[in-house]
Every structure is written in C-alpha cells, then in structure tokens.
Amino acid sequence: MIEDVKIIVSNEVIKRMTALPAAVQTKALEFMLKFQTDPRSPGINYETIQGAKDKHFRSVRVDQNYRGIIFRAPRDNVFIWLHIDQHDDAYAWATRRTMSVNPVNGALTLTNVSFVENTLQRTAAPRASEPEPCYRAYSDRDLMALGVPEAMLPAVRTIRSEGDLDAMQGELPVEAYEGLFLLLAGDALSGILASRETRVDRPIDTEDFATAAERDESRSRFYVVEGENDLQEILSAPLEQWRVFLHPTQRRLATRSLNGPSRILGGAGTGKTVLAMHRAKHLASGMVQTERKLLFTTFTTNLALDIEDGLRSICTPEQLKRIEVINLDALVFRLLKAQRYEHEIAFDYEAKCAPIWDAVMVDFDSALGVSREFVRDEFEQVVLAQGLETRDAYREAPRRGRGVILSRKKRDALWELFETYRLQLSAKGLKEPDDAYRDACAILAKESAPRYAHAVVDETQDFGPQALRLIRALVAPGPNDLMFVGDGHQRIYAKNKASMSRCGIDIRGRARKLYLNYRTTEEIRREAVSLLEDIEIDDLDGGSDEIARYKSLMHGPAPERIQGASMEAIRDGIRAFIEDCLHENADNRIGIMAPTIKLRDQLAKQIRESGLKVATVNHRERLSRKDARIFAMTLHRAKGLEFDAVAILVNRELDENLRKLVYVGMTRAKRMARLYTALMSNDSAPLYARKTHRCD
Numbered sequence: 001m002i003e004d005v006k007i008i009v010s011n012e013v014i015k016r017m018t019a020l021p022a023a024v025q026t027k028a029l030e031f032m033l034k035f036q037t038d039p040r041s042p043g044i045n046y047e048t049i050q051g052a053k054d055k056h057f058r059s060v061r062v063d064q065n066y067r068g069i070i071f072r073a074p075r076d077n078v079f080i081w082l083h084i085d086q087h088d089d090a091y092a093w094a095t096r097r098t099m100s101v102n103p104v105n106g107a108l109t110l111t112n113v114s115f116v117e118n119t120l121q122r123t124a125a126p127r128a129s130e131p132e133p134c135y136r137a138y139s140d141r142d143l144m145a146l147g148v149p150e151a152m153l154p155a156v157r158t159i160r161s162e163g164d165l166d167a168m169q170g171e172l173p174v175e176a177y178e179g180l181f182l183l184l185a186g187d188a189l190s191g192i193l194a195s196r197e198t199r200v201d202r203p204i205d206t207e208d209f210a211t212a213a214e215r216d217e218s219r220s221r222f223y224v225v226e227g228e229n230d231l232q233e234i235l236s237a238p239l240e241q242w243r244v245f246l247h248p249t250q251r252r253l254a255t256r257s258l259n260g261p262s263r264i265l266g267g268a269g270t271g272k273t274v275l276a277m278h279r280a281k282h283l284a285s286g287m288v289q290t291e292r293k294l295l296f297t298t299f300t301t302n303l304a305l306d307i308e309d310g311l312r313s314i315c316t317p318e319q320l321k322r323i324e325v326i327n328l329d330a331l332v333f334r335l336l337k338a339q340r341y342e343h344e345i346a347f348d349y350e351a352k353c354a355p356i357w358d359a360v361m362v363d364f365d366s367a368l369g370v371s372r373e374f375v376r377d378e379f380e381q382v383v384l385a386q387g388l389e390t391r392d393a394y395r396e397a398p399r400r401g402r403g404v405i406l407s408r409k410k411r412d413a414l415w416e417l418f419e420t421y422r423l424q425l426s427a428k429g430l431k432e433p434d435d436a437y438r439d440a441c442a443i444l445a446k447e448s449a450p451r452y453a454h455a456v457v458d459e460t461q462d463f464g465p466q467a468l469r470l471i472r473a474l475v476a477p478g479p480n481d482l483m484f485v486g487d488g489h490q491r492i493y494a495k496n497k498a499s500m501s502r503c504g505i506d507i508r509g510r511a512r513k514l515y516l517n518y519r520t521t522e523e524i525r526r527e528a529v530s531l532l533e534d535i536e537i538d539d540l541d542g543g544s545d546e547i548a549r550y551k552s553l554m555h556g557p558a559p560e561r562i563q564g565a566s567m568e569a570i571r572d573g574i575r576a577f578i579e580d581c582l583h584e585n586a587d588n589r590i591g592i593m594a595p596t597i598k599l600r601d602q603l604a605k606q607i608r609e610s611g612l613k614v615a616t617v618n619h620r621e622r623l624s625r626k627d628a629r630i631f632a633m634t635l636h637r638a639k640g641l642e643f644d645a646v647a648i649l650v651n652r653e654l655d656e657n658l659r660k661l662v663y664v665g666m667t668r669a670k671r672m673a674r675l676y677t678a679l680m681s682n683d684s685a686p687l688y689a690r691k692t693h694r695c696d
C-alpha cells in the first residue's frame with residue numbers, strides 16, 4: 001500500500017467474488033493483491049471503454065474472460081473497483097453507469113443512467129387517472145439531501161406510488177430509498193434529516209472522491225482499504241456484509257460520542273444487534289484503562305454466545321479483552337454468588353415457584369372479585385416490578401395499566417397472599433429473579449466504584465424494571481455510558497414491560513430508530529406485521545411505537561398460512577417445504593418452531609421419522625456451531641436467530657401473546673416462511689404462559 005493513493009472497493013465486487021467460478025476467484029484475488037499493493041503498477045493495464053457514459057471508467061483484465069471495472073477519479077489518485085464480470089457483460093455494465101459525489105450530502109454514488117432513461121421513456125405519457133407524482137413538493141436539493149443521486153432525480157420525480165418507489169429500490173442508495181419511503185409515510189423532511197444528523201450546510205467539492213469516500217453514507221457501500229490485510233479478511237467472509245458495510249445510521253450511532261444513555265428501536269431484522277456489536281467494538285477501541293470492562297448483555301444465554309462469536313469476527317484481540325459478553329441472569333447469579341448470597345434464584349418458575357404459589361393461592365378468596373391470573377399478574381407487574389416490600393408501599397403504589405381499581409381492603413387482602421408467598425419462598429431458600437436483581441442492586445449501591453465502564457444492551461424489550469435498574473447501577477452515569485437496542489413488538493416475556501426513564505435512564509435527545517430490514521423479505525415482513533394489527537406496542541420508555549415505517553430490502557415468495565391441518569398433513573407439508581428449501585440451496589438452514597417444548601419435540605420426531613436429520617436447539621447452545629441444516633426449537637428460543645426458511649406450528653388460537661411469539665418466529669426467516677395451525681386438540685391448553693422457563 002502506498003501513502004498517496006486511495007484504494008476503494010465496492011460492496012458489489014465483494015459480494016460477486018463468491019459467485020465467481022473457483023479458478024476466476026483465484027485470479028480475482030491475485031488481481032486484488034496487485035491492485036491493493038499499487039493500483040498504478042505497470043502490470044495493470046487500464047483500458048478505456050468505448051461508449052462509456054463516464055469517462056473515468058476503465059476496464060482491467062482479471063483473466064482470459066473476466067474484466068474488472070475501475071473508476072479512476074479525476075484527481076488525488078483515487079481508484080474505485082466497482083464491478084467484475086465476463087468481458088461483454090462487464091463492458092455493458094460499465095457503459096450504463098456513472099460515478100459522482102452527491103453535491104448536497106457529499107456521498108459517493110453510482111448511478112445506472114440507462115435505468116433513468118428507461119424510466120423516463122416508460123413514464124413519458126402518464127395516463128389521465130394516475131395519481132400526482134409523490135415528491136412534487138420537494139426541491140432537488142431536498143431530495144439530494146436524503147441521498148438521491150443528482151442523475152437519479154428525473155426518475156425519482158416520476159414516482160407516483162409506493163409501488164413505483166419499491167421498483168426503484170435496487171437502483172437507489174439505501175439512505176435515499178429509506179428517506180423517500182419515510183416521506184411517503186408522512187415524516188417531515190427536516191425530521192428525517194435531523195434524526196440522521198445529515199449535514200447539508202457545508203460546501204461539497206464534487207471532484208473530491210477521497211473525502212467523499214470517508215462519509216458514513218459512502219461507507220455503506222464502499223470500502224476504503226487501509227491495511228495490508230484488511231481486504232483479505234473481508235474476503236474471507238464476503239457474505240457477512242454487516243462486518244464492513246453499515247447503514248449510515250448504524251455507523252453514526254456506533255461511532256459517535258453520546259452524552260448519556262441512548263435507545264435505538266427497530267423492527268425485526270433492522271440491524272440492531274449489528275449496531276450494538278459495532279458500538280461495543282468502537283467503545284472498546286477507545287478504552288484507555290482496562291480494569292473496568294465494557295459489558296455487552298442480552299436476555300438469553302444462546303444469544304450471548306452468538307454475540308460473542310459475532311464480536312470475535314469484527315474485533316481485534318485487544319478489543320475483545322475489554323468486552324465481557326454475558327446474559328444478565330448469569331451476571332446476577334455470579335454477582336450474588338460471590339457475595340455468598342443465601343438464596344437460590346428461582347429462574348425456573350415452573351419447577352421452583354409454581355408449587356409454592358399454588359399452595360398459597362389455596363387461601364385465595366374469590367369474593368375479592370378478581371381472577372387468580374390477575375393476582376399473579378398483580379404480583380409480577382406491580383409488586384415485583386416496583387420492588388415493593390411493605391403493605392404500606394403497596395397501598396400507595398401506582399398501578400398504571402392494570403385495568404382494575406383495587407380498594408385499600410382488597411389491596412390489604414392481596415398483600416397478605418404476596419407476603420406469605422415471599423416468606424414461604426424464602427423458607428425454601430428461594431428468591432424470585434426480580435427480587436434477586438433488587439438485592440444485587442443494593443449490593444452495587446454500597447460499592448465505591450461502578451463495575452463496568454460502559455454497557456451495551458441487546459433485546460432490551462425483555463428486561464423488566466429491576467433489570468434496567470441493575471444495568472443502570474453497573475455503570476456510572478456519563479458520556480457513552482449505556483446503549484440499549486430493542487423492539488417492543490418482540491417482547492415475549494409479557495411481564496417485563498418497563499419504562500427506562502422510571503428506572504433512572506434518561507434517553508431524551510438520544511433516542512433513534514432503524515427502519516430497513518436486512519434479513520427478511522418484504523413479503524414475510526408484511527405477513528408477520530399483519531399478526532400484530534391492533535396490538536399496542538410500547539417504545540420501552542412509556543411511549544408507543546409503530547411498525548408502519550419499516551421496510552425490507554429483499555423480495556421473495558409470499559409466506560403461507562395453513563389452517564386446521566392434521567398432524568400427518570403438517571408433517572408431509574413441512575417435509576415438502578424443507579425439501580424445496582434444500583433443493584434451492586443445499587446449504588440453506590431451516591428453523592422449525594413451536595410454542596412449547598412438547599409440540600416442538602412431537603414435530604421434530606415426526607420429521608426425523610420421515611428420514612431427515614433434525615437438531616434440537618436447547619438452552620446454552622451455539623447454533624452457529626451446530627452441524628445441521630434443520631433445527632427444531634421453541635418460539636422463545638428462536639429469538640435473535642435467523643434461518644433461510646422457517647416453518648411454525650401452533651395448536652391453539654393466536655391470542656396477543658402468541659401472535660407476538662409467532663411474529664418473532666416468522667421474522668427469523670430470510671426467504672421462506674410457513675405458519676401451520678393444527679387441528680385444535682384437548683391438550684392445546686396454555687402454550688404461552690409465564691410458566692415457560694425464563695430461557696425457553
């Protein structure tokens with residue numbers, strides 16, 4: 001690598017590398033090495049391209065048949081490798097495109113000029129009944145501020161519907177597509193630009209490709225080569241684009257300095273975990289003293305293990321040493337154990353707490369006019385959530401969202417049950433996790449220094465108030481202290497609804513959103529979202545969230561919903577579904593999900609009996625390291641994972657909780673999804689309940 005030269009590679013080249021025949025790949029890598037060492041080397045023969053729209057495009061020879069397309073900037077020795085293909089296709093590709101710097105937001109942009117010309121021809125004579133163009137109210141400068149390349153403006157001006165916009169998605173930079181659909185959804189331009197922190201007030205030198213390449217918008221699609229080995233490292237896992245090419249908002253949120261806690265919301269698959277991992281890497285790289293680490297925490301053990309693997313693939317060993325990845329239950333367990341805590345934390349409600357609760361509830365007086373379910377909810381959502389310890393505190397406690405007003409007399413009667421339950425639990429050496437969390441908080445409060453330098457928290461929606469208070473207590477308030485990512489739509493532990501501000505976490509001015517789904521097709525996303533219609537979703541901070549603004553970047557077959565099938569029909573259907581998926585690509589991974597362990601096992605057994613190998617995903621397992629293609633799991637366990645195809649089986653009506661679980665399950669699918677509702681049977685009783693093990 002030489003100092004005065006800037007070498008840039010587009011994400012398209014990196015993606016295409018994997019699709020090349022093996023022999024060509026070797027040649028392409030050889031070329032990459034030469035190019036990276038010195039793109040001006042006499043060994044690289046830059047040929048002009050006849051008929052090219054951009055006079056700075058050149059072709060280079062990769063092997064007998066294959067050509068690379070390079071953009072050689074007019075100044076500053078900037079070389080951008082844009083494309084690789086067979087000779088004629090590469091030339092045809094190059095003649096249709098131009099490179100430029102967006103004069104308003106300063107991003108590097110590649111435009112398909114033929115696409116623009118074709119669009120203009122096709123839409124030259126609009127029919128009388130057509131709606132007005134969508135973006136008439138916006139100036140060219142407005143649209144460019146959102147990221148629309150100058151050369152694309154005429155095409156964007158022909159958009160008259162969401163469908164027109166979607167048809168243009170592949171030709172637009174991600175931030176432009178996102179900005180345009182947010183405008184269509186009714187957001188104000190100023191609001192979009194402000195939340196993205198897009199600067200439009202500085203003069204842009206449109207010939208300065210070197211500076212443009214460094215901007216967050218450019219870096220979502222162009223990689224600036226920095227060291228000898230980094231390209232090689234990227235090419236070792238070329239499909240894992242998230243390691244290198246972040247959405248501009250992801251990059252900004254990962255790398256900027258924040259004056260306190262932040263919260264990032266985003267629907268399923270919008271890259272929250274990816275952002276959180278890059279945030280951890282960024283903060284770890286800047287940590288000077290190392291006795292206090294960065295805590296990366298999440299809800300389940302499995303996810304913590306996967307995140308550990310993800311971090312290992314993007315961090316240096318030095319950075320890794322400064323990060324501790326652990327799920328919060330495990331952290332609390334360890335913390336209390338070190339203090340010789342005399343209670344066992346009853347993480348498994350069903351086995352440990354339920355018998356005691358049921359025994360206490362024998363004294364329940366139905367004359368109180370509330371159900372047994374209500375009493376348990378009251379205990380979890382009011383007493384445990386607020387950490388109430390005395391009858392007086394319960395008498396005074398706010399009971400927002402509980403729906404039923406309780407007189408003092410009724411509260412006193414309930415308190416007796418709660419107190420007895422806690423005493424009996426304690427007599428057996430047990431503590432409810434929420435109470436144990438509170439004890440851990442009290443221990444931390446007495447310590448002279450906070451335990452961690454920063455915390456990054458994934459799946460925040462599943463942390464209740466006590467967990468949030470504990471996280472707050474683990475890190476001292478200050479710049480870059482806490483980052484939370486989450487999604488209320490995916491809350492599958494219903495009791496854990498919390499408001500961050502009420503737990504001492506002030507995110508005002510530091511709340512952001514991610515909108516683009518990188519995992520799921522738009523068809524699956526829509527089907528999954530339709531399950532949540534009419535369900536109110538919160539924003540983790542006492543407000544509400546909505547799902548209308550999310551979009552997927554990919555398309556595929558519509559998911560199927562099959563109702564009322566017999567187990568035999570389901571088994572045969574899922575088998576055919578699996579075969580289709582493996583036929584498409586033998587390396588595809590398929591997730592088979594059910595709400596209970598019993599149903600999961602029943603299904604897995606049937607599929608195994610039909611001759612296929614099925615791995616069961618259990619607690620504390622790294623999915624990424626399992627040697628299997630078909631995985632069976634509970635819907636709870638599916639959280640945070642992803643598969644090429646997903647088949648879900650439920651055997652009772654979709655109530656609100658089950659709908660959320662199925663939403664989580666279905667959005668694990670990248671390409672294909674199917675939802676079966678079995679014929680209802682007698683044993684279709686509570687599938688979703690608090691009684692599920694915390695980590696199942």
Ligand SMILES: Nc1ncnc2c1ncn2[C@@H]1O[C@H](COP(=O)(O)OP(=O)(O)OP(=O)(O)O)[C@@H](O)[C@H]1O
Pocket residue numbers: 241242245246247250266267268269270271272273274275487490517518519639640641642667
């Ligand atoms: N900038 C990106 N470029 C390419 N792929 C990305 C990017 N960000 C995320 N992805 C991919 O999108 C998928 C979803 O990302 P991630 O798991 O971070 O989303 P999430 O919002 O945490 O999802 P969920 O809430 O559903 O668990 C992953 O396959 C990830 O690799």
